Amino acid sequence: MINTMLFGAAPYVLLTLAIAGIIYRYTMSKYTWSSQSSQFLENRTLFFGSFPWHYGIMLILTGHIIGLIIPSVILGWNSAPARLYLLELTGLSLGFLALFGLLTLIYRRLTNVRVKALTSGWDVLVLLILLIQVVTGLGNAILYRWGSNWYAGAAVPWMWSVLSFQPNVDFVSNLPVVTKVHIFNAMLFFALIPFSRLAHFVVINPYKYLWRPYQVVRWYRPRTARTEHLVQYK
């Protein structure tokens, strides 16, 4: 029953929320699709957090997407033990790289006075969801080997069953709790995108930040009493 609710019904509620939210945000406030750069407030720790986080997580998500689209290729690759170890070791290293970056970003957001002044409850929630996602992802990889195999064999068929509107929770109902938290939390992550600074994840533009030279970004956002004092630093 609980499995049916979490993995048979909730995916549709949360995905509808995500799609409706994206359409609403696009129509109502088109120019706010940014992560609201705080680079002009603090740059050094941002650099050491942002690069490992974005490179680590984007490569891991690319792996998840490849597994979703062509699971047979992953299973074929994994059929030789050496290649399986290489894939798992790469995933694990990228996971730790992302965790290091994320912890650095969290530390910066909570300890730098100026950045903290601009951190809302939503931001803290987003960081918490991301932290849960990365820690449970690493939990999957470390506790339940070989994740890339059972991802292709259990999680991927479940995702396709949801995407084809014939949800089959049997694929995931016997997975460990850590994995279930990882999957459910991913859906929360997608539902939160339109309502938070994660919105920058949807637009293609920010990806060029990974290789273009740094520049200072200005926000499009009405001044409030809370942010007024920061204007003098520009």
Ligand code: HEM
């Ligand atoms: C927001 C979306 C997601 C993020 C950010 C994310 C992040 C991560 C991270 C950081 C890892 C550890 C690195 C690794 O060893 O590969 C991981 C592993 C894993 N994730 Fe996710 N994940 C997401 C969505 C999902 C979903 C939707 C599923 C399944 C339906 C899933 C299933 C797995 C599995 C099975 C592993 C273990 C892989 C292995 O051991 O090789 N993830 N994920």
